[in-house]
Amino acid sequence: MGSYRSGFNEDSLRVKTYGGLPPSKINQLLLEFSAKHINPNRPDVPPYDWATYHDNSSSSTNIGELQEEIVFDNGIIYFGQWAYGEKNGKGVQVWPDGSKFEGNWKNGQANGKGRLIHADGDVYFGDWVEDKAQGLGIYYHMDGTIYEGEWYDDKQHGRGRWFDNKVIG
Numbered sequence: 001m002g003s004y005r006s007g008f009n010e011d012s013l014r015v016k017t018y019g020g021l022p023p024s025k026i027n028q029l030l031l032e033f034s035a036k037h038i039n040p041n042r043p044d045v046p047p048y049d050w051a052t053y054h055d056n057s058s059s060s061t062n063i064g065e066l067q068e069e070i071v072f073d074n075g076i077i078y079f080g081q082w083a084y085g086e087k088n089g090k091g092v093q094v095w096p097d098g099s100k101f102e103g104n105w106k107n108g109q110a111n112g113k114g115r116l117i118h119a120d121g122d123v124y125f126g127d128w129v130e131d132k133a134q135g136l137g138i139y140y141h142m143d144g145t146i147y148e149g150e151w152y153d154d155k156q157h158g159r160g161r162w163f164d165n166k167v168i169g
Helices: 023-035
Strands: 004-006 065-072 077-083 086-094 100-106 109-117 123-129 132-140 145-152 155-164
Touching (some): 023 065, 023 077, 023 086
Antiparallel strands (some): 065 077, 086 100, 109 123
């Protein structure tokens, strides 16, 4: 984890939290933050559906409090839930190159359902385990091709199929 550039209170070693918010308000705040960080290569990507894709699995036990936006020294910005000093729960992370992850976190890593919009505009939506695409997912390439299937250790693995949605003419 990087050191904080803003949002850090050295006296209390805590950032501002939004305690006691209902899930619908948390979802709204995450959507508003995410809307400020649109990838110029993929302005057509619809908003992430927080209500539908929240990870309710038993592995998501460390759901934290929503905290204000944090900017790390390496330029990464995170807005979302924290517990035990790590990202835990729903959150959005934006990298300096324009990449953006929206989804569920556990112990500081992407875990559960999530969507990564790469800087080049490619999009992966699906299951994550320890910061890697793993489980079922769909990868949308900028050239129009789509892979839908199984992933393991951040790679296409197992059963899957390719679609070519290129427009001709």
